[in-house]
Amino acid sequence: MHVMGSTGVPRNSRHPDSPPDQAAGGRLQWVVDLVHLARPLHSVKALIFVPLALIDAWPWNVTVAGGIAWAVTAFMLASAAVYVGNDIVDRHRDGRHEIKRHRPIASGRVRVSVGYLYCVGLLASLGAVLVFAPFPSWPVLAYLGLNVAYSLVLKHVPLVDLGAVGLGFVLRVVQGYLAIGGAIAGWLLVTVFAISVLFLIGKRRQELLGAGATHRPALHGYTVELTSWLMQVTAVFALISGLMYLGTGAPLSRDYGQTAMVLSAPFALFIVFRYLQIQLMDRNNGDPVRNLLRDRALLCASALWAITLSIPFMLHHSSVFV
Structure with missing residues (x-):
């Protein structure tokens, strides 16, 4: 027997499933938002740059792999905490974008208090690691x-913001x-710095083309023309330093190092050309990670380059252990 309300509809049959459904949907959205706060796509930065040390760690073993995995995890937690903290600090400025x-x-x-707790939790996990x-x-x-x-100062200073991110x-x-526990090649660090600055300049350029300089104070120190020139200069710098690393700084003998440098030149040029083409001709979201992961030409060229570059490395290592 149903208890009838004033409208003649059983009280326990009025939208009986709505509150649970809405609550479940709200919890799911909340979890998704927390995941988005940590920027999981940007974890690829740690997955790419930290393991570069494996180039100098041949032959690989469990100890080496465990050390790299530990370092990757630490940087993933650190970067996630940084992104959450930045979103808290920039919430008012982001609201106008x-x-x-x-x-x-x-x-x-997501409430600010929840953001603080989330950031503290990530930092606590990082501390344990x-x-x-x-x-x-x-x-x-x-x-x-x-x-x-x-977050507090450097990102508001033109040009200095580029160096800080690099x-x-x-x-x-x-x-x-x-x-x-390996020695670091100076040319490798220079190359990584130049490539990261190149990507960031491209992002700044797209921000100027999109929303202008209103949401980021440092953008007042840039123009679209200036970013175009900076990208060209930085691209040349990255190419030269990268080829110098392969020729003189990579863990290769002199002959194999020269071979790696020659084989890499056309691939490196094409990848830089393609990235400049995307940034200077197309209007996109300016996110270098998404550009790299979505552009088929860049992905194919990078894969072919990796396969080609593996040849002198394998020949060098086989000659060492023979």
Whole structure:
């Protein structure tokens, strides 16, 4: 027997499933928002740059692989905490941006207090990883300090903001080498720095073309023409330093190093040309990670380059162990 309400509809049959469904949907959205806050797509930065140390760690073993995995995990947690912290600090500015206003904290879907707790939880997890790390972890701590300075001051200073972000990538590489106990080639660090700055300039250029300089104070120190020139100069710098690393700094004998440099030249040129073509001719979201992961020409060229470059490395290692 149903109890009838004043409208003649059984009280326990009025939208009986709505509250549970809405609650479940709200919880799911909340979890998705927390995942988005940590920027999981950008974890690829740690997955690419920290393991560069494996180039100098041949032959690989469980100890080497474990050290690299530990370093990657540390930087993934550190970068996630940095992204959450940045979203908290920039929530008012992001709220005025056409795209960034949809971010979880800027839109209000995730409360600021929850963001703080999330950030503290990530830092606590990072602390647990670092306490038991079997190698020096100062690059991770330096990365955190650098990003605090970046969020508060450095990102508002034109040109300095580029160098601060580039240094963050260099610290990832350094941490990888500390994890395996290997010596670091200077040309490799220069190359990583130049490539990361090149990507960031492209992102700044797209921001100028999109929303203009209103949402980021440092953009007042840039123009579209200036970013075009900076990209060209930085692209040349990255190419030269990368080829110099292969020719003189990579763990190859002189002959194989020269071979690697010659084989790499056409692939490296095409990849740089293609990236400049995307940035200078097309209007996109300016995110270098998404551009790299979505562009088939870049992916194919990178894969072919990796296969080609593996040949002199395998020949060198086989000659060493013969």
